[in-house]
Structures are given as structure tokens and as C-alpha cells.
Amino acid sequence: MTAEPRSLHERIIAEIGARIVSGEWAPGHRIPFEHELTEQYACSRMTVNKALSQLAQSGLIERRRRLGSFVRRPRSEAAVLDIHDIKAEIAALGLPYRYELISRQVRKAAKTDDFASVAGLVELTCRHFAGNAPFCFEERLISLETVPQAADEPFLEGTPGGWLLDHVPWSAAEHAIRARNADRKMAEALAIAPGTACLVVERRTWSADQLPITRVRLTYVGDGHAVVAHFSPNGA
């Protein structure tokens, strides 16, 4: 699972963590006090403290003054979601990747956009191809308030996503993943039958000062795409 721990505090983390994920120490169980672990491992309290602090930071245990440290009950259900770069995703299949800009316009934000930007925005639509077949349809809004340099960028070469990653630091994102039947326009764009189930991944990204950067809706062809997430309770 994890690499063999070589330092003492890492060994303590590994051994306590193993008892927790194995269920030997169930949620709510009080793990030994620092001074007990100090004795058990024949080390200083600082070393034990470092180990327990890290276990607390990773969410496996909860520490309470005077009471001790306790195994936390599992969080709602959290998983690390990997949404791969579209280009890398297609390359992994051994298919040639191609990007095509369909439209680009600069305009004012409308209420229906649900995307506030006083300085206006850039609206892009484009397609991503795997080989000759369209793979993903992208509809994107970029805030000119947060990213004024987008007004001068033609977006003919690289993908808008890649350009933004290179030019704009971001601090928060939200993804929503839905299933939707392809309407006539989408079916045409993706060269599929109308009504085919599509996976719609919508992502919003914010800057450090909470201003919206971009909102993108990626529509993937039906069964051709899966979002995969891995999870372990200790967040490893």
C-alpha cells in the first residue's frame, strides 16, 4: 500500500493507520495517549506528537485536549476524482488528438449565463477529436474581468483549457457531473444519434479572491467516457 516507512514517526503513523483502516480500532475508539505511545516506542513525546498531528491532519483521527485522540468516523463519502486532460486521455488510447475551434465571440454577460462578469466575457465553443471522430464538445465562458488578456487570444492553436492553466492561477473549482440525452444540435456536433446518453461535466473555476475565471461544459459521447475516482479513508 504505502512505501515502507523508514523514520520512526512514519512507522507510528503507518502502524496506527493500519489498525484504523483494518477496523481493529473502530470509529470512536480512543487511541493510546501520547505518553503511552512515548513509552511503547521508547521515543520522545515530540515524535509521537508529530505522528498524531499528521494523522489528525489527514482526517483519520480527531484530537481533543484532556480527552485524548479518537478514531474519526468516516466522512460522508469523499473520493479523489481524477479528471484527466482531454488530450492526454485520447493519447492514452493511442489515437491522434485534434482540436477545432467552432466559434469565438466577446460579449456582455447575460443573466441566463449564471456567470457574473462586469467587464464582459469570451464565449467559446469547440470540439475535441479522437482520430476522425468527435469526442467531446466544449462550451466555455471566460471572464474578462479576471482574465482580460483572453480578449486578445484567438484560441486557434492550443485548447482554451490549456491556455487558461498556463496563464491564470486559480484556487477553487467545482464540478458537476450529469447524464443528458443529446439534443439535435449536440448529436450533430458529436456525430451521434439524437437521444444518445452523454456525460456532461460542468466545471467552474475561481481565482484566489473568489472571482469567477471560467465556466466550461464538456459533453462527452455516451459510453465512450468514464470519470474514475479512487479513494482510501486516509486520503493516501
Next chain:
Amino acid sequence: MTAEPRSLHERIIAEIGARIVSGEWAPGHRIPFEHELTEQYACSRMTVNKALSQLAQSGLIERRRRLGSFVRRPRSEAAVLDIHDIKAEIAALGLPYRYELISRQVRKAAKTDDFASVAGLVELTCRHFAGNAPFCFEERLISLETVPQAADEPFLEGTPGGWLLDHVPWSAAEHAIRARNADRKMAEALAIAPGTACLVVERRTWSADQLPITRVRLTYVGDGHAVVAHFSPNGA
């Protein structure tokens, strides 16, 4: 964003973290050496070391002996995915929740299951209702090798997911999320038109010793369900 830091090492973490997520210190940027920060904050190296170690643990920076500490470039794209408990999800909408077991059988594992279990398995199908409308169709396999007590559990009261959470510790999970058109059988079970786009969440769970515990496929009614994920570069 974060709560006001009250201790010194938390303040150091917050200030360095802010410069990173704001883009002031771009990926690859070398942050000040420990001894420089020691001077800057007028504190001991251990305090600075604690702060930088935590920043490294959370993935914001990378530390290299002799070279210093550097801002990490953003990982592929990872997000914390919250897949809510079905019951809580429906309760949040203010609708009454109901669970219905459709079938339960104990059988040997077949090759087509793609789910190894020498001791056989329990196969369950059930439905989750929001009010009077079916909300989610569940198809589950439970390994009797890892969870022998499942053979004696009727699963008439609580949901299989809840029962497993209460009885079996697990250490790893994998989710795959797809879009799929409802076939005739699924359309009937969910009381929707055949062909409607459904969100299919498939989850596999393993025990601490890497043995499979359960594999569940949850099929949600089309637009009625979205999986939402939040993400920030520092994992906060």
C-alpha cells in the same frame, strides 16, 4: 477562505499558501529557505520546518534537500468528490425516503461478474424511492469471502450500503461514472421512458488486505442527479 490562523506556524502556512494560490509564487518558484523564514518570522527553524512540512504534505510545495522548497505544478486534475449517502440526499430535498429490496440470492461467482470471490457472493437488487417515485436502482455484489456474515443478513430493513458501512471496514474504493441510455428493464424499474439518459455510478470497495468487499452499480434517473466535486489546489 480558511479560519484565521492563531498559531505562528499556521500563520506561516497561510501566508505562503496565499502567495501560491494567488499566483504570486508560480509553480517552480523557489520559496525562501528555512533559515530565511526563521529570520523573517523571528522564530526557530523547527517552527518554520513544521509549516513547510505541512505545506509539503498537502501537496502545495515540494521539498528537496540542498536545493530548497519549490511550488509544485498543479497535479493532473484531482478533485474531492462527494458522493452523498442516498438517504441524506433525498432527505435534503425534503422528500420522504423509502427503500425496497427486489431480489436477494446467494450464488457462486461467475466470470462475467468481474468480481472474484471463492466463497461465493450475495447478489442484491433494490430500489431507492424519493416520495413515491423511484430515484435510484441498485445492483450489488457482496463477497462472502470477505463478508461471510452477509449470508445471514436478509437486507430487508436498512440499505445494503448502510449495513456494509456499519459491519465492514474498508480501505480503498474506486468509482467510475458513466452516462447510459436506460434499457427497457431499467426504464421499468425507474418508471421512466426507455432511452432516457441515466447517470451510472459504479463503485468497488476493497478491504485493508486488498480483498474485494462489494461492487455496486447505482443507476440514477437522468437529470435528477448530479455528482458534485469541489477542489482547491491545496486540498483544503
Next chain:
DNA sequence: TTGACTAATATGTATATACATATCGAAGAA
């Protein structure tokens, strides 16, 4: 009985110190 104070206790934070370890760069040897 109630309430306020107090002692005990476990964790939280910070310091000074020591030695280990990885690595770069420069000096010196082949």
C-alpha cells in the same frame, strides 16, 4: 443542591540543540 474555584491531565505550540542525509559545486587526482 448548586455554583464557583481548583487541581489534574492531555494536547498545542514553540525553542534550542544535535546529528543524519541528500546533493551541488568546486578542488584535486588520474
Next chain:
DNA sequence: TTCTTCGATATGTATATACATATTAGTCAA
């Protein structure tokens, strides 16, 4: 030149120590 050695440097780990702080349990007085 090329290879080796070695010193300098920044981080990694661990210790002993000190005081702060939150919380519980117990004591004692109104």
C-alpha cells in the same frame, strides 16, 4: 579532460524542555 573526493548547504529526524490551553473531576462554600 574526466573522474573522484570532499566540503558546504538545506532539509529530515529526533530529543529534552517549557509553558499555554482546554477540559474534566473533584472540592468546598453559599
